[in-house]
Amino acid sequence: MAAVLLFSMSGICSAQSAGGASFDARTVAPASEIFGSPAIARDLSKDTSGKGGVKVAVPVPETEASGAAEMKFSRDRSLVGNQSSKVKEDVSKRTRNSRTFVRADGSVRVDQSRYSVNYFSGKEWLPIDTTLRADTSIAGFSYSMLANQFKVRLNHEAGKAAVSFAIGDQAVTYKPVGMKAVKGVVKQDTISYPEAWASTDLVYQVQDDELKMELLLRDAKAPKVFGFEIQTQGVQYRINADQSVDFLNADGQPVFKIPSFWVQDSSSPDRRYDRLEVSIVESRGKTVIQLKLNDEGLKYPIIVDPSTAAIYNTVSSGGSYYLYDNGGRLSQTVSLLGTVDYLYDLNGNLLRRTKSNNLLVNGSFELNTGTTGIADGWNPIYLTPQTVSSPVTSGQKAQKLTASNVMSGYYVGMSQRVRVDGGKPFIANASLNIEALSNATVYLYMDFMDSQNNWIGNSGDAYSGTTGSKYITMTTTGTVPANATYADVYIMVLANANYGSATLYVDQMNFRYDSEPNLLTNPGFEGYSGLGGTADGWIKLSSGSTPYIQVVNESVSEGLRSHKVFDSNIPSGAISGIYQNVKMSGNAAYNLSAVFDTVALTNTKVQLFIDFLNSQHQYIGNNVTENTLLVPNLALSLSGTTPPNTAYAIVYILLRSTGTGGTGTIFADMVNLKYTSAPNKVANGSFEVAGTDPKLAAGWQRAASIFDLVSSPVLSGRRAQKLAGSGIPNGYVVYVCQSIKVTPGALYSTSANVYVESLTNALVRLQINFFDVQGQVVGVNSMVSTTVGNSYDQIYLSNYTVPSNAVRANVLIVLQPIAASGSGTVYIDDVKFN
Incomplete structure (x- = not known):
């Protein structure tokens, strides 16, 4: 007697056992349990338009030359970035992450980046050039990239594939194990080895701060285990708890590292950090780093990323800040390479490591290895920064910013540049505690720039008062412009009269890709630094x-x-x-x-x-x-x-x-x-957020063996829910379901958009089951579609009344056979109940 997922008469979409069926668990449900007895057929204050914004300019300290150092927050975009044709770089002010330009009128422009743009030659800062050039000066290599703080050498010849990453006389060389004798194809900063293994390409790309390596697995014929022999010079390797690998100098400090390995499949843009088993094996005088892939449930093509990055800021903890929970367990590590969270079971055993989806480096401000008061990864803009331990809303530290005597129309603040993908929806938020504010407004603000550093768009949110000694979440949302390469993310204080001033604290800054608008920070409680038990930001x-x-x-x-x-x-x-x-x-x-x-x-x-x-x-x-x-x-x-x-x-x-x-x-x-003119009682009715099962939308339950979250076809957003079944006996159904609270006697309308790809002896039904406080069915309304086509159609029920004794309802989209052995495939998007 097998267990099946039923829609029980208690009205809960949950797994229960039942007799009389011979189907796998969570695959079908008896129609009698679905239909009951009997079934009854019944303005954010922001300016993102065009070139909108506020015309501001950063005040120049008295010690600098005349003219204003202007940043990218101006309605007049002719003054922004390198729009001016008469501009000259002041090379004496180069840093690793910035370049300074002086216009003909004496005004100054500072271009700052999260990534390195210059490297120090020992005498001066020089521009980075990641282009690969033919170079056989070192035996065993045929190409090199030398214009950077680190050096990369590669061999593109068939049967001799190798790559070396070096800083000074410290180096690591990787040689693929078991790779086919294929010739590498060199183009600018990239070398590709097509079909390096069965159904697998190997790609190296030299970037400003790292040597990026990707394995591109096209289908299930690709190997599940990969090995790379590693040869070191002047460094020793160390594999960490998060499966990252540090390469340590003689003082035990990391000089470069392989960050936590990740996998990305075709079903989602999310990076998975729990699908690779990483080990380092020493045998017969050779050291091999081995990657073992678990592809269960993953959709090909798949990307595996084991890149190598330089570390320029090191502290005793190895370039990372470590946070521990109340039980003394490691809960979070913060570094310039990202934030990693650690999840434990009730017995204290480590279940999983996950890397944050935050595009910002050190958005929690926990890492501060400098002496200027600004957290690592951030750039101050003419104010006084200080890292503090109180007040905070997550972790142990926050960023304090103090500004005074800011003249009208000028701004000060802090910023960070991040790389972005054009066309993706985003959410950015920050927790701010504004202690004092005079003649000024505080902004969470973003400028989007193309690859030539031209301004192409912006987004932002503003707050014009103090926050009463409490942190308040500010949020801005939108879509990254299609041709954007960078986003400059700011917390800024803009003076609206002379002598503006402010004292504020910033914590929990986040910038992520997300198509589901949300004004809250950490709404799913995933961010947890381990202090006090409460989720970060709450x-x-x-x-x-x-x-x-x-x-x-x-x-x-x-x-x-x-x-x-x-x-x-x-x-x-x-x-x-x-x-x-x-x-x-x-x-x-x-x-x-x-x-x-x-x-x-x-x-x-x-x-x-x-x-x-x-x-x-x-x-x-x-x-x-x-x-x-x-x-x-x-x-x-x-x-x-x-x-x-x-x-x-x-x-x-x-x-x-x-x-x-x-x-x-x-x-x-x-x-x-969220702000919306169309309220919806259904949570995640757009199916944009995946649940604990990556094939099922969060907040939904199912009775189906064939289901998936897909990127096509969709009506809106990025995802839709696939539901399918074959050989469904008459009298059984498959479905997805969500339970919602309802108001007795209220008018309601509900709808679901369905793309019916195929139907055989079956139909698609949108159904609402109402329940009283005892969990008894007190009403059922439904509408049927049998239309097979190549587009989405809407099934809806409009202006019906909730039964007077109903307290909750189940919203179902059902695939129902009308004869023996029914089958079908349907895609569902934008389900609403209001």
Whole structure:
């Protein structure tokens, strides 16, 4: 008697066992359980248009020549970047990451980069040139790149493939093991070895700070194990807990390294750090680094990346800052090569290492190896920076910025340049605590530049007051311009009158690709530096006697973590939970949602709550939705319009006591706050966010054996949910499902967009099942489509009434046979219920 996934009469989309079926678990469900008895057929304040922005110029210190050093934040773009034809570089002011230019009128332009643009020759800073040139001066190599702080040599000859990475007299050489005798193809800074192994290409590219290496696996015929012999000179190797490899000098300091190895498959742009087993084997006088790929569930083509990077800033910890959780376990490492999080099970065993998707280096400001007060990876712009340990909202450090005497129309701040991919949707946010502000406005701001450093677009958000000694999340979203190569990300203070001044703290800065808009930072609780138990960017509050408010790896809807809230003996009316302050505009339509797993409630209820405050930090309104039922994977949502004078909001995940001795246990995930004129009670109805199973959208359950998140065909965004079945017996169905809270007696409309690729003895159904507090079905509405085509069609139900005794509903898209052995394939996108 096999287990199957049922849509139970308790109305929970969850796995249960049942008799009378002979299908694999989570593949089909009896139609009788689906249909019940009987079935009834029923403005952000930002300017991103054109060349919009605010005309500003950085004030020049009195010690500098006359003229203003101008940055890229001007409405008049004729003054920006290298638009001026009469410009000359001041080579005496070169640094590793910047170049300074002087125009004919004496004004100054400073181009700063996250990456190296110059290298030090021993006497002066010279421009980097990564071009590969024929060079046989060293035996065993045929090409070299010499115009950089490090040197790269390669051999392109058939059967002699090798690459060397060196800094001074310290070097490592890689030689592929078992590679075919193919000749490398050299083009500018890249050498490619086509079909180096079966269905596998090997590519090296010399970049400003690293030697990038990629293995391109075209199909499943490619090997699953790769080896590279390594030969070292003047360094010793060390493999780390995160499977990165350091190459150490005689003092034990790393001079270059292989960052954590990653894999990327064709189903997602995300980098996977858990699919490679890395080992270093010494045998018969040779040292071989071996990569073993686990391709289970991955979609070919696949990229494997084991690049080698130079390390210019080293500290005693090996160029990294280490954070430990309350149990003394390593929870996070921060370096100029990125941030890595560590996840443990309930017994303290390491489950997984994941690299942050944050494009910014050191966005948590934990790493500071210099003496100027600015965190590593960031550039100060005419102000006083200081790294502080309080106040912080994540980790142990934040960046303090102090500015004074800024003249009207000028700005100061800090910046970082990152490489970007054109055409991708993005979210950037920062947590700011503005302690003092006079005659000025604070901006989270971005300029987008092409490969020639020409300005091509911008995005930003502004705050014009103090934040009341609290951190507030500022967010800007959009799409990277198609021809963008770089983004310059700023925190800036713009003076709107003479003698502007500010004191502020910055923490938890994030810039990532994401097509699902969200005003919150760390909405899925994935960021966790291990201090206090609370997710980065969130603050806990408790009123009971035994609070356990902690990031965990239980009841996860997406990613690796959720947030648990447990407390007992909560006084009547009191609350325990977590909250985040977030900047919002007045008179703006919004939608707030989250997915909850409610495990236990005694004299308590679950609340998803939002407070609105004005610039004087006075309460001006709120909105709330709540739940008292023990239901897993229940989406709660609320919507409305912010009060006219809203400056910011506070979003809460709460247990609220309804009587003496209130006790409860809940898990929350996928919190989303966005501006929208079309509220939606369905969480992740666009299927953009993958769940713990990368083939199923987060927040959704399924009864299907054939399902996947696909990039084509899609109606909008980047992803759609595929659902398919074959040989489905009459009387059984396959489906995807989400449980949502509803309001009794309310009018509702619902819709799903479906692309029906094929149907045989089957139909597609959009169905809503309503349940009362006892979990009994009290109503069913549905609509059917049998149209097979090459485009998306919308199935909808409009202006129906929620049954008077219904408290929640399940939204289902069902593939249903109408005769023996039904089959079909359907793609689903943009599911809504409002």
